[in-house]
Amino acid sequence: MGLSVVILAAGKGTRMKSSLPKVLHKLANKPLVEHVYDTAMGLGADEVVVVYGHGGEQLKESCSHFKAKWVEQKEQLGTGHAVQQVFDDINLQNTLLVLYGDVPLTRLETLQALLKGADDKIALLSVNLENPFGYGRILRNEQGEVCGIVEQKDATDEQLKIQEVNTGILAAKGSTLKNLLENINNNNSQGEYYLTDIFELAAKDNIAITTSQPAHCYEVEGVNNRLQLACLERIYQRNIADQLMLDGVALADPDRLDVRGQVEIGHDVFIDVNVILEGNVKIAAGTQIGPNCVISDSVIGENVVIRANCVLENVQVDNRVEIGPFARLRPETHLHDGSKVGNFVEIKKSEIGEGSKVNHLSYIGDTEMGKNVNVGAGTITCNYDGAFKHKTVIKDNVFVGSDTQLVAPVTVEANTTIGAGTTLTKDTETDVLVISRAPQKTITGWQRPKK
Ligand code: UD1
Numbered sequence: 227m228g229l230s231v232v233i234l235a236a237g238k239g240t241r242m243k244s245s246l247p248k249v250l251h252k253l254a255n256k257p258l259v260e261h262v263y264d265t266a267m268g269l270g271a272d273e274v275v276v277v278y279g280h281g282g283e284q285l286k287e288s289c290s291h292f293k294a295k296w297v298e299q300k301e302q303l304g305t306g307h308a309v310q311q312v313f314d315d316i317n318l319q320n321t322l323l324v325l326y327g328d329v330p331l332t333r334l335e336t337l338q339a340l341l342k343g344a345d346d347k348i349a350l351l352s353v354n355l356e357n358p359f360g361y362g363r364i365l366r367n368e369q370g371e372v373c374g375i376v377e378q379k380d381a382t383d384e385q386l387k388i389q390e391v392n393t394g395i396l397a398a399k400g401s402t403l404k405n406l407l408e409n410i411n412n413n414n415s416q417g418e419y420y421l422t423d424i425f426e427l428a429a430k431d432n433i434a435i436t437t438s439q440p441a442h443c444y445e446v447e448g449v450n451n452r453l454q455l456a457c458l459e460r461i462y463q464r465n466i467a468d469q470l471m472l473d474g475v476a477l478a479d480p481d482r483l484d485v486r487g488q489v490e491i492g493h494d495v496f497i498d499v500n501v502i503l504e505g506n507v508k509i510a511a512g513t514q515i516g517p518n519c520v521i522s523d524s525v526i527g528e529n530v531v532i533r534a535n536c537v538l539e540n541v542q543v544d545n546r547v548e549i550g551p552f553a554r555l556r557p558e559t560h561l562h563d564g565s566k567v568g569n570f571v572e573i574k575k576s577e578i579g580e581g582s583k584v585n586h587l588s589y590i591g592d593t594e595m596g597k598n599v600n601v602g603a604g605t606i607t608c609n610y611d612g613a614f615k616h617k618t619v620i621k622d623n624v625f626v627g628s629d630t631q632l633v634a635p636v637t638v639e640a641n642t643t644i645g646a647g648t649t650l651t652k653d654t655e656t657d658v659l660v661i662s663r664a665p666q667k668t669i670t671g672w673q674r675p676k677k
């Protein structure tokens with residue numbers, strides 16, 4: 227049987243106290259609803275329908291890459307009414323799985339187990355809670371079979387004692403759900419069409435109901451306010467950290483690493499505290515990342531040392547490179563094997579060749595640097611004339627004296643030595659010393675001005 231997934235996301239999210247629709251709030255820098263969408267895709271869904279109410283345009287724009295149908299629920303008349311909106315848009319022969327745009331951390335394994343029961347039954351995900359307050363309670367008959375769900379507000383004192391509650395997540399054949407939902411009404415304390423009413427109807431029609439439970443409570447926890455969002459973020463992050471450690475990564479403190487994307491990290495990598503990894507990041511074996519580094523969309527080689535407080539964005543770092551502390555590496559920078567970038571250095575869109583060093587206080591932009599180049603402190607590539615960017619080429623074994631400005635476009639040939647304080651405006655030749663420096667004058671008997 228094929229699989230259709232409906233994601234309910236029509237709620238207003240008042241308690242977020244935000245102008246952003248609730249399901250667009252981010253967990254690990256990804257909208258809540260996208261976590262749910264990715265889960266649906268992970269299950270191999272043939273079709274996904276998102277039921278939205280508030281902020282529809284904003285939602286569709288933020289999620290424009292979803293391969294999903296968008297169905298508006300104009301008035302929020304209840305969860306049953308929300309599911310009713312999708313029957314024109316799905317294959318009723320498929321299994322229909324109901325997920326929620328504000329419940330982001332349900333594991334694939336949990337849903338796969340649930341779906342196994344949904345072939346010929348209604349499969350319900352329930353959970354036992356110490357404190358079931360607020361949830362719909364699962365009613366069972368003497369045989370222990372589910373015979374209904376009663377909402378908190380409609381429950382008797384006796385029913386309120388039941389600790390097995392409805393997570394809201396369920397699956398059944400589309401046509402079965404459609405038929406059952408045709409018979410629900412809103413005669414209840416909230417005047418809503420409850421999705422949960424289908425269970426009593428199914429029991430009466432002798433449609434079998436099966437339940438399964440998630441391994442962890444967080445899998446079925448929803449986000450209603452920013453506090454709950456922050457709690458789920460910590461759980462998500464800790465799960466990633468735990469997995470990384472089990473995979474052979476050393477973390478100074480698993481509670482002080484944040485991963486906001488996809489990472490691939492090799493054995494014996496050490497990550498110090500307060501590191502943020504964003505987007506797609508690969509770090510090969512034996513590399514060390516110092517505290518307070520932010521690394522996004524980058525590939526880092528083996529046995530690299532990145533010291534404290536470095537920011538890397540869209541950078542390629544080869545093996546045995548040393549970086550920082552306090553280095554800023556901007557997009558399209560490529561540091562080749564054994565190169566070194568020291569403190570207070572900014573590099574943008576440049577190749578730093580094998581064994582080359584830019585150790586102190588420099589700006590290198592739009593530069594192609596060869597091997598074994600030594601760039602002295604305070605060197606600046608003047609790559610921008612106010613309108614256009616120009617390229618600097620520095621060939622192998624060049625020595626750039628401190629406080630040099632390389633006014634691009636300019637080429638420094640191999641083995642050139644540039645004297646400190648030079649403003650280089652012309653291409654050089656190989657094996658020469660170039661220097662542009664006003665001759666030193668001495669004025670003897672100089673009197674300082676006095677007040
Ligand atoms: C629902 C269940 C309850 C369960 C609980 C788990 C019903 C009647 N009750 O209660 O048994 O224990 O979830 O959290 O289903 N939504 C829409 N359109 C609507 C109404 C709701 O899209 O018209 C969406 C909301 O955005 C939300 C979800 O459905 O994501 C649940 O709705 P909510 O009103 O919060 O249901 P609960 O009262 O919590």
Ligand code: CA
Nearest residue numbers: 360394448450
């Ligand atoms: Ca709720």
